[in-house]
Amino acid sequence: MTGQPLLSVRGLTRDFRGFRAVDGVDLDVTAGSVHALVGPNGAGKTTLFNLLTGFLRPSGGRIALDGRDVTGLPPERMAQLGVARSFQITSLFPRLSAREHLELALQSGSGLGWRFWRSAKLLRRYRNRTEELLELVGLGAHADTTADVLAYGRKRALELAIALALEPKVLLLDEPTAGMGLEDVDRTVDLIGRVRDGRTVVLVEHNMSVVGRVADRVTVLRAGRVLVEGTYQEVRVDERVISAYLGTAATGVDDVAR
Amino acid sequence: MTERSRVVTPEVAAGAGASASASAERSAERPAERPARPPSVLGAVAGAPTWFRYALLAVGLGVALWLPNGLYPTVAVDIACWALFAVSVDLLLGFTGLLSFGHAAFWGTSAYVTGLVAIHAGAPFPVAVLGGALAAAALAAPIGYLAVRRTGIYFAMVTLAFAQMVYYVANEWRSVTRGENGLQGVPRELAGLDLTDEYYFYYAALPIVLAGLFAAWRIVNSPFGRVLVGIRDNPARARALGYPVHRYKLTVFVLSGFIAGLGGGLFAVGHRFVALDVLHWTTSGKAVIMVVLGGIGTLWGGLLGAAVLVRLEDWLSFSGFDTIGLVTGGIFVLVVLLFRRGIWGSVAALAQRLAAGRRRDS
Numbered sequence: 233m234t235g236q237p238l239l240s241v242r243g244l245t246r247d248f249r250g251f252r253a254v255d256g257v258d259l260d261v262t263a264g265s266v267h268a269l270v271g272p273n274g275a276g277k278t279t280l281f282n283l284l285t286g287f288l289r290p291s292g293g294r295i296a297l298d299g300r301d302v303t304g305l306p307p308e309r310m311a312q313l314g315v316a317r318s319f320q321i322t323s324l325f326p327r328l329s330a331r332e333h334l335e336l337a338l339q340s341g342s343g344l345g346w347r348f349w350r351s352a353k354l355l356r357r358y359r360n361r362t363e364e365l366l367e368l369v370g371l372g373a374h375a376d377t378t379a380d381v382l383a384y385g386r387k388r389a390l391e392l393a394i395a396l397a398l399e400p401k402v403l404l405l406d407e408p409t410a411g412m413g414l415e416d417v418d419r420t421v422d423l424i425g426r427v428r429d430g431r432t433v434v435l436v437e438h439n440m441s442v443v444g445r446v447a448d449r450v451t452v453l454r455a456g457r458v459l460v461e462g463t464y465q466e467v468r469v470d471e472r473v474i475s476a477y478l479g480t481a482a483t484g485v486d487d488v489a490r
Numbered sequence: 491m492t493e494r495s496r497v498v499t500p501e502v503a504a505g506a507g508a509s510a511s512a513s514a515e516r517s518a519e520r521p522a523e524r525p526a527r528p529p530s531v532l533g534a535v536a537g538a539p540t541w542f543r544y545a546l547l548a549v550g551l552g553v554a555l556w557l558p559n560g561l562y563p564t565v566a567v568d569i570a571c572w573a574l575f576a577v578s579v580d581l582l583l584g585f586t587g588l589l590s591f592g593h594a595a596f597w598g599t600s601a602y603v604t605g606l607v608a609i610h611a612g613a614p615f616p617v618a619v620l621g622g623a624l625a626a627a628a629l630a631a632p633i634g635y636l637a638v639r640r641t642g643i644y645f646a647m648v649t650l651a652f653a654q655m656v657y658y659v660a661n662e663w664r665s666v667t668r669g670e671n672g673l674q675g676v677p678r679e680l681a682g683l684d685l686t687d688e689y690y691f692y693y694a695a696l697p698i699v700l701a702g703l704f705a706a707w708r709i710v711n712s713p714f715g716r717v718l719v720g721i722r723d724n725p726a727r728a729r730a731l732g733y734p735v736h737r738y739k740l741t742v743f744v745l746s747g748f749i750a751g752l753g754g755g756l757f758a759v760g761h762r763f764v765a766l767d768v769l770h771w772t773t774s775g776k777a778v779i780m781v782v783l784g785g786i787g788t789l790w791g792g793l794l795g796a797a798v799l800v801r802l803e804d805w806l807s808f809s810g811f812d813t814i815g816l817v818t819g820g821i822f823v824l825v826v827l828l829f830r831r832g833i834w835g836s837v838a839a840l841a842q843r844l845a846a847g848r849r850r851d852s
């Protein structure tokens with residue numbers, strides 16, 4: 233896996249009232265690769281995503297996208313620059329239909345959103361692309377269903393579809409298969425395999441079999457730091473990783489005292 | 491360091507799959523998917539067939555044309571002005587999720603500017619009203635700029651605070667606003683027509699009212715309106731899709747200020763008089779009450795709210811009631827408690843239920 237890093241992170245740090253959730257993380261995501269972030273709960277994976285997408289400002293460190301410094305840019309700028317994300321906790325527009333979600337995502341880059349004097353019928357130009365994307369994620373039959381009544385797995389699929397609709401350079405997926413049944417997991421893995429062409433994907437994933445199937449590289453985070461980075465095969469047998477996971481196992485399960 | 495780790499080893503993780511938050515969400519999953527009720531974005535009549543919507547439009551226009559024949563023309567003019575005001579508030583409250591409690595600033599500023607332009611420049615009243623509305627929009631820009639950085643109750647408080655400032659300035663600046671005496675003798679000039687009769691003035695003003703209402707409808711049913719609804723329902727998601735939320739809110743705030751200004755300007759010409767109470771906070775409150783009465787997020791509900799409230803107040807004051815506020819307040823409370831969707835929303839919901847019932851039967 234050689235190539236330019238599309239996303240390059242140096243010394244990235246984020247404090248929450250003295251608690252350091254992300255602690256000097258260095259990360260290079262190669263263009264065109266699928267890069268998995270793994271680590272126990274609370275390792276700082278979602279916080280890292282929030283930093284990369286502008287939802288949180290770093291307390292320290294830099295982020296570069298395609299060689300350009302993008303540290304501290306707001307979420308909408310990051311999205312416009314080609315960084316799209318899905319959320320760990322599904323985040324949709326409850327009262328909009330699946331189709332309207334796609335239209336909203338598709339018109340985002342066009343400047344159409346400012347045309348308050350034009351008819352919304354203009355959005356019909358996205359009809360074909362909308363159908364395509366809905367088919368792609370298996371929502372073809374649910375175009376007119378509002379998001380609030382979609383089943384959980386379909387909500388996740390819709391999240392993926394609107395992120396894809398942005399035609400992002402980097403797609404950040406926070407636990408795309410969390411809570412899914414086996415069948416949906418397989419379909420999502422399949423989908424990631426299909427959409428990765430010409431794209432860079434970073435995903436947080438607890439399901440190691442998924443990581444093994446899709447990821448070119450794996451970064452293991454623990455307590456806000458990078459513990460190990462390598463291929464899935466390397467990471468899987470790394471002693472530090474095993475002991476880190478076993479360490480938490482040995483000290484018990486929930487809420488170990490600080 | 492807290493590691494509330496349930497996922498212990500990669501192997502266990504492979505089996506477990508779900509993180510805590512995700513499984514919590516999963517249990518909240520709805521068992522059955524309702525079939526598609528066509529999109530909610532466009533307000534209550536969106537699901538109705540096309541012929542029905544045209545019929546509704548025809549009825550609406552018919553009522554607008556008939557109004558000063560069925561009511562006192564003065565009351566009809568008031569209803570038309572307040573309808574614009576209410577719709578401008580609903581644009582923010584119903585379609586962007588912003589409760590402005592200071593919209594009197596725009597209504598009142600436009601009323602004063604319209605009055606001054608008409609008095610001092612002798613401009614035709616539509617020009618004066620346009621000038622007033624532009625002044626309102628210009629005022630909405632800085633106020634909106636600061637207010638949209640807040641959400642919920644804080645947004646309402648910021649708008650209220652600014653409106654109070656505008657009220658204070660108008661009260662102090664007597665050389666221009668004439669203080670308690672108000673601006674008197676606002677002319678109704680239009681191409682030499684005699685518009686002293688309220689009946690004719692209503693028809694002269696109607697095109698401006700309809701243009702303002704059309705503008706609001708267009709905004710809601712535009713690509714821009716879609717973004718607004720997205721921002722209303724999930725601002726974080728809208729940002730992640732690349733929409734600068736503050737700038738969208740500011741834009742709709744200014745547009746809303748303009749439409750409120752159209753109403754306020756016409757109100758000044760309609761009464762030939764502008765007094766300080768056009769800037770009073772109770773004026774802002776009245777517009778909000780009209781929207782709630784008519785139905786938040788229905789756009790046309792604002793028309794009904796305005797009609798009901800103006801008519802009712804007129805009737806109460808005519809019958810010598812001196813506790814008008816008590817009655818309208820009581821009705822407001824009843825609507826909030828019993829018909830949360832307002833008049834328009836409740837009727838639309840009922841119609842939808844009837845239509846659904848008929849479909850099942852056939």
Ligand SMILES: Nc1ncnc2c1ncn2[C@@H]1O[C@H](COP(=O)(O)OP(=O)(O)OP(=O)(O)O)[C@@H](O)[C@H]1O
Nearest residue numbers: 248253272273274275276277278279280320492509
């Ligand atoms: N906004 C916040 N304020 C305070 N603490 C926070 C905030 N967000 C996250 N944290 C803390 O930072 C740590 C990392 O959280 P984060 O959500 O990034 O973990 P994660 O690796 O995504 O975990 P999970 O696997 O459970 O999703 C946790 O201890 C969390 O409690």
Ligand SMILES: [Mg+2]
Nearest residue numbers: 277278279320
């Ligand atoms: Mg997380």
